[in-house]
Amino acid sequence: MTRLSQTSGLPSTVAVPAYDRANLKSGIVHIGTGAFHKAHQAVCTDDALGASGGDWMITGVSLRSGDVADAMNPQDGLYTLLVRGPEGVSARVVGSIRKVLVAPREPDAVLAALAAPETRIVSLTITEKGYGLDGRTGGLDRGHPAIAADLKDPEHPVGAVGFIVEALRLRKESGLPGFTVLCCDNLPNNGKVLKRLVLEFARERDAGLAAFIEANVSFPSTMVDRITPASTDDTLADAARLTGREDRAAVETEPFTQWIVEDDFVAGRPDWEAGGALFVKDVAPYEKMKLRMLNGAHSTLAYAGYLAGHTFVRDCMKDADLVAVIERHMEAAARTLDPVPGIDLADYARDLRERFANPAIAHQTYQIAMDGTQKLPQRLLEPALIALDRGLPIDAYAFSVAAWMRYATGINEGGETYLLRDPREAEIAERVGEANGDAAALVERLLALPGLFPERLAGSTEWREAVTARLARMLTQGMRAAIAAEAAA
Numbered sequence: 001m002t003r004l005s006q007t008s009g010l011p012s013t014v015a016v017p018a019y020d021r022a023n024l025k026s027g028i029v030h031i032g033t034g035a036f037h038k039a040h041q042a043v044c045t046d047d048a049l050g051a052s053g054g055d056w057m058i059t060g061v062s063l064r065s066g067d068v069a070d071a072m073n074p075q076d077g078l079y080t081l082l083v084r085g086p087e088g089v090s091a092r093v094v095g096s097i098r099k100v101l102v103a104p105r106e107p108d109a110v111l112a113a114l115a116a117p118e119t120r121i122v123s124l125t126i127t128e129k130g131y132g133l134d135g136r137t138g139g140l141d142r143g144h145p146a147i148a149a150d151l152k153d154p155e156h157p158v159g160a161v162g163f164i165v166e167a168l169r170l171r172k173e174s175g176l177p178g179f180t181v182l183c184c185d186n187l188p189n190n191g192k193v194l195k196r197l198v199l200e201f202a203r204e205r206d207a208g209l210a211a212f213i214e215a216n217v218s219f220p221s222t223m224v225d226r227i228t229p230a231s232t233d234d235t236l237a238d239a240a241r242l243t244g245r246e247d248r249a250a251v252e253t254e255p256f257t258q259w260i261v262e263d264d265f266v267a268g269r270p271d272w273e274a275g276g277a278l279f280v281k282d283v284a285p286y287e288k289m290k291l292r293m294l295n296g297a298h299s300t301l302a303y304a305g306y307l308a309g310h311t312f313v314r315d316c317m318k319d320a321d322l323v324a325v326i327e328r329h330m331e332a333a334a335r336t337l338d339p340v341p342g343i344d345l346a347d348y349a350r351d352l353r354e355r356f357a358n359p360a361i362a363h364q365t366y367q368i369a370m371d372g373t374q375k376l377p378q379r380l381l382e383p384a385l386i387a388l389d390r391g392l393p394i395d396a397y398a399f400s401v402a403a404w405m406r407y408a409t410g411i412n413e414g415g416e417t418y419l420l421r422d423p424r425e426a427e428i429a430e431r432v433g434e435a436n437g438d439a440a441a442l443v444e445r446l447l448a449l450p451g452l453f454p455e456r457l458a459g460s461t462e463w464r465e466a467v468t469a470r471l472a473r474m475l476t477q478g479m480r481a482a483i484a485a486e487a488a489a
């Protein structure tokens, strides 16, 4: 089968870029060109280029592995997006990514792209753990491997913050303007968070550079949403079947997509409205809603569902007890939120249930379960603390956190071990070992993990008892019984 590398001759059922790729220049460098970027911002950009054109092609950057580049570059940056809904699957070829650079192989090319005069936006999807954020202070985590390496040798960066700061230094030196830095990860106030990290890093190098960044770079916050499981052999096989081309870079996703962006761009932006993006003054209410309702429910399903034997989120949604638990969770999360402009939270929760149940999307609970220590604070702990402070029920959060603690033991109910895939895996394992299967001891030790639980939460007897009772049940009676007890409460 011919490899995908151009859009002519594809079946008429497959949508292709509605613009001449060869005539458009790059304007965006995107760091972290994984499946989520390819199913979300790159698609919105493809729509924008089709509707309004503009020199906004994307140069992708991978900070670690060369896999995405090796799949996409021989295809001239093209890839198939499969959209899987309950009614079936559709295929579209996306053309907004020009090429993908691999930082460890070609760091100078990455810096050159970032420092190029035509680069006006630098966007990122590097997951929560990629930033080097210290949860305790909101500043730089100097123990983070990439931050530590880049502070030591800032002209040869390896991490996202290091690359951005070095690129801005080069731009300042050559008299070029700044760019917009657009964080697209699931962190609250993601623009402000990244701004603080970049400025702290820059100040460490030179106060003039920090002042240049303050004056010439904007960091709009964004809320991004599209459920995008990791690609599998089925993704590639379906892409080949629908397009008649071999495509090693295909991704699959759900029909729903949402992008809410603060409209603060220092050097223009694509017509992303054409792809459905909503530009607002304040993204915070949307971000909190999504993190607490969607992602909070997702993490709960991941930990409880994985241990109850559910491979995919859609399987969890066939478990009536677990659905009851998730409904309670979303209601509890909604009660911690301020009104969200234009959104009815009960409708939002109903739509989430439908999206989670999508029979065509095979989203692994094990995938969502990874990096728990990076996800818990914004998804579960912040709303738990709000509930505690306001005298609202904390059961839903206590259950989710107990499920995470049960998961953190790294051994399933059949006695098989699994990797947590969490940057703090070693610290967690040490504490799990010390607790030796005792629920109260494990809760105490995990609540005391430095910088994870807010102090008021970790210090609350009500919270500790609520989590311990649930974890004890999970450990003695099993996760299914624990879910059933929760559903009956």
Ligand code: CS2
Pocket (backbone or CB within 6 Å): 186, 224, 225, 226, 227, 228, 294, 295, 298, 299, 367, 368, 369, 375
């Ligand atoms: C998920 C998210 O893996 C996870 O932690 O909760 O990736 C989720 O699918 C997206 O945020 C949906 O937009």
